[in-house]
Amino acid sequence: MSTITRVRVHDVRFPTSRTLDGSDAMNKDGDYSAAYVVLGTDAAGPDGEPLTGYGFTFTIGRGNDLCVEAARQRALPLVGRDVDEALDDLGAVYRELAADSQLRWLGPEKGVVHLAMAAVMNALWDMAARRAGKPLWRMLVDMTPEQLVDVADLRYLSDALTREEALAILRAAEPTRAMRIADLEARGGYPCYTTSAGWLGYSDDKLRRLLAEAIDEGYRHVKLKVGADLAEDVRRLTIAREVIGWDAALMIDANQVWDVPQAIMWMEHLAPFRPLWIEEPTSPDDVLGHAAIRRAVAPVGVASGEHGMNRVLFKQMFQAQALDFCQLDSARLASVNEILAVYLMAAKFGVPVCPHAGGVGLCELVQHLSILDYIAISTSLENRVTEFVDHLHEHFTDPCVVVDGHYTLPTAPGYSARMHPDSVAAFSYPDGAEWRS
Template sequence: MSQKIVSLTVRDVRFPTSVEQHGSDAMHTDPDYSAAYVLIDTDSGLKGFGLTFTLGKGTEIVVCAVEALAPLVVGKSLQEIVSDFRGFYRLLTSDGQIRWLGPEKGVIHLATAAVLNAVWDLWARAEGKPLWKLLVDMDPKQIVSCIDFRYITDVLTEEEAHDILVKAQEGKQQREDEMLKGGYPAYTTSCAWLGYSDQQLQQLCTDALQSGWTKFKVKVGADLEDDKRRCCLIRQMIGPSNTLMIDANQRWDVAEAISWVSSLAEFNPLWIEEPTSPDDILGHAAISKALAPLGIGVATGEQCHNRVMFKQFLQASALQFVQIDSCRLGSVNENLAVMLMAQKFQVPVCPHAGGVGLCELVQHLILFDYICLSANLHNRMCEYVDHLHEHFTSPVVIQDAHYMPPKARWNRKESNEEEVQSFGYKRFAFLKCCGLKVLSVWA
């Protein structure tokens, strides 16, 4: 792993998903799935690919932030980085001037995630393994060495994390074999975006049921009576035994959330996702306490800034489902910290994956969580949306509503410059795009 990083480039990729209301919810009515897409080149020809997810406008700001971080990466060797990954993470998040823009939150942290995602991809390619396998094959000491424990040692120390990982070694190979055979359970959000018509919703639910889906999420929050009607429609279609979740995307104040969700309790949702401001930890705790007698949990995390906020959510019993995101937090490094804290608190991890590239990314993290941490699938599932996978060299594989573990192995020269040449979106000539033909990341 002596490869020296000689350049880091970033491009602005956007898909006009708002035209057909894909991704629409109560707060984001016109989302254009987008990404700041990072390419790392080394002197050996090996490349690393990473991204962070955005919704259109503002992607150019993330691109500028990535460019500001690039000098901290270029010139380093892969060996230098991974031999002290904790130190490299701190280097990116602790620059004395750039840190002021966060720290470890907002645009600069999205940019950090894009850069680190590319570094992890580079490492996996150097080892000839998919990322999940790279993680699973690490020993507990090496995993712990990748994590920055600053600000969370009052909940999780390095020694505790090591002990959790050591304890989970028992049965690890059997769980890996289980995942390779049957995959990790998924739920679908693709059937019930808020902007979809009833006819479209019904057709998509029918198709999903025929394809073996048993877990469905519905967007809510714009109008209570409309939510009741749509939830009733979907519950009637999927039946009483299948799982229903609802997602408000931060629409309500605390009291409003409690009242609104109580009105939807008759449809037996497993959770209400992002009921209020993603920063309101005590508000989430109040909602969790009020909804507990109804058997409805609170899920959040896709816009939770960092491990410190997740620590406080867990301390305050403010969520019952941890929704990590592969691009909101500081890539794999920080997600490892959150998954370990979730395991200590025995709160299931159910990742967010609603966006371009997020399914391809987060599947690796959830496989690691089951094989090396939780050893438990009760109330655990990973989100899936059926959009834009055709633009990846190694698109996610769903079989019987399960994520099938990627098995790709690379030749070191496989990712060549042809991957970043003239890209034209099939249906939308007005796509603002960086020129990518196919996206490649964490295969």
């Protein structure tokens, strides 16, 4: 019998605020950070090294230490567990960790303790895929509909999605899974768009140059940040349409800065630029507000989800017809267990999922999820495009590879969540070399 022997959680922070990478109307100076979980075992991995699981949640700096400590507390009950028993039933492990009523009080299922749950479960899913010798997406599409539903967290969802409905969605897709794997391979992967051009802190010249580069690199979708100043937004969107033309899709993102009536007013002025969507027009908690905005700004779509705190919020977003695009976050929702539930609801309600990415490592995770969605859940690429931001990939041992606007299919075992040990050491906060200097 092999056991989980060790939990280490690292406070890793990248000083991105120095260059205004990632700047938007709400988040002016984030330091992209990870509460990075390493679960050690005394089991032999497929490569002869000890089997290990790597996972993280994403933050933008201060308070990353809170997630580190919360993840440590979440993971401690795992130490001493039988590796195979845990990995063979990640639904049971998830339910057990989620049932800690004292930690639950601090959410429930939201904020720091839920981000910590994401980090720990991400590490367990990574470990499971490494044990299987498969990339996570492949391990998941090799599971039966029953196995997938058993690990999904369907609590509080039965008024919107029953277990039987979830099974029916997965069973309908099952016979044709192989066809869609072949299709993705033929296309060169899963389609993505880039946000790298459009940060609010960039100059007009840099904006113009980055947009032109994005089109040259094969992207058909680009995204710009808006919401700080209306005249500025009009000017920058004018530049954007000059550079990318009117055939490429333009998305805009307000990062929660508006009240509901203000969002509707502002969008009257930005609608002439024909954005595909307005992202995070108001508080991410405001289901009814998003629904009201959506009714007012159509045919511009409404997108939200990177701050979608849990599956209960997404359930209501679907029930209220509040979203045209669901942008779930792989490090805010509690890993595959909760994300599966959101994908299944999205499929039932016919809402395309275009996951949030960027930050640090989110692209590495979401490629697996988008691929899973196409192969085994929604079976569609229509209106689906996954975010890609070209930052910080060099710190991962199995970085995502984007070619011609597509995430190529990951092939290495795991959830692509492992960072280079040198990066972890150098960017550890506050004692790593990059922070001491």
